[in-house]
Amino acid sequence: MNSRLDTVDHVAVSVHDVNTALNWYCLDFQCQVLHQDDTWALVEFANIKLALVVTSQHPPHLGFFTPKASQFGQLTAHRDGTRSVYITDPSGNSVELLTTE
């Protein structure tokens, strides 16, 4: 870990069926399921969390922790204590900016 650099909290990829995707990733990799429902799952790896998301409910995206999150728009509070805002990069990829502040 290089503490001078920002951290990518999670990467969310689009899947057709959450349960099928979860079974596939957990069969081939050493990982730990943190959350699972019909619309998304959250899987912990050694260095990052992988979200498996049904596109109709959640966009595929990268989630970064940055103290500058509030500069990019109105933050939405989450149950885990974090707050975040979604923006898009110049190529249209969704990016979630998170903060605990």
Added chain:
Amino acid sequence: MNSRLDTVDHVAVSVHDVNTALNWYCLDFQCQVLHQDDTWALVEFANIKLALVVTSQHPPHLGFFTPKASQFGQLTAHRDGTRSVYITDPSGNSVELLTTE
């Protein structure tokens, strides 16, 4: 870091123009550019590397280190000493399996 779990080495996202994308990510985040050319760039964050790839040259994908990589197909050697194979998950997402063995 949880050493019992596998590591996600990198996440590669599709971009329209590598230089524009690189400037955008490096303006808003504390990160370090490891490689840059016209078809892709590699950016280091505290916990993972982000690849910005032109889709015509490289597919967007997740790259995992796993000792089981060779079980999934013929490995291709890379200049950094790693070897890897690309597969797809059940939803058609590209996944690169890497090993140093």
